Amino acid sequence: MRRTRLTDFPCPIARGLDDVGEWWSLLILRDAMLGVTRFDEFQRSIGLATNMLTRRLQALVQAGLLERRPYQERPLRHGYHLTDKGRDFLPVLIAMADWGGRWLLPDGTFRLVDRETGLPVEPVLVDRNSGEPIRPDRLRPELTIPEKDETE
Template structure:
């Protein structure tokens, strides 16, 4: 079965999924963001088959999220370092971690975000950089951007009805 490519779709979510939408890719990025760089480290952490890990690492390098660097000539060995694009994925992972803890961890958090200085638990939220306000309710909406095509504009205009669950009290 052939996989559909999302790379040419005008949606930024679809384009992002083209690069990181395979679950091993997200877990590799999770481990890279925690400091892992070597093939063996990823393999041990994930329990992934070597051929699958090779394919996923190559795809992340091709997508510009990781950079492959030699660290040994004999035998030839490489490490995988996050690029700026890969480091920019950190807030996405933190949001997934918080969402997973909130909705899929009835036993409690096995991993959490904490203040590095105090150790106090943190609750990641997405905020508007300009105003500092959380982007979690009806004050913010998804709208067509300057590069949106007519199809995107129609889709977004048709589905801009407010969600009653998000209505202000």
């Protein structure tokens, strides 16, 4: 069964889901954020069958979130590294981890902790322009449709 592509939807959430909406992809990106780069490390961490992991890694490379780089010549082996687009996904993963820790593991068994201080981290989404926390009641989506060039 072929999956519906969301690349033509005029919604950034739909288009983002087209790149990373498969749950294994999110776990691969999580591990990549934590420094995992090699196929066998991803496989060991996630426990995904090798054929599925190969497809997911290829899809993330094709979406521009990961790039392949050789790390060994004989036999030739590649590592998978985050691109700028992939690194920009970090706030989404942090928000998901915070939400999951709060609502799905409410017994306190999970929390985000600063590596240097050991203190708990409480993520907040902040507007880059004002420095103020973002609240849903203050948001309004706006889609600007570019004008067509008359020479087209």
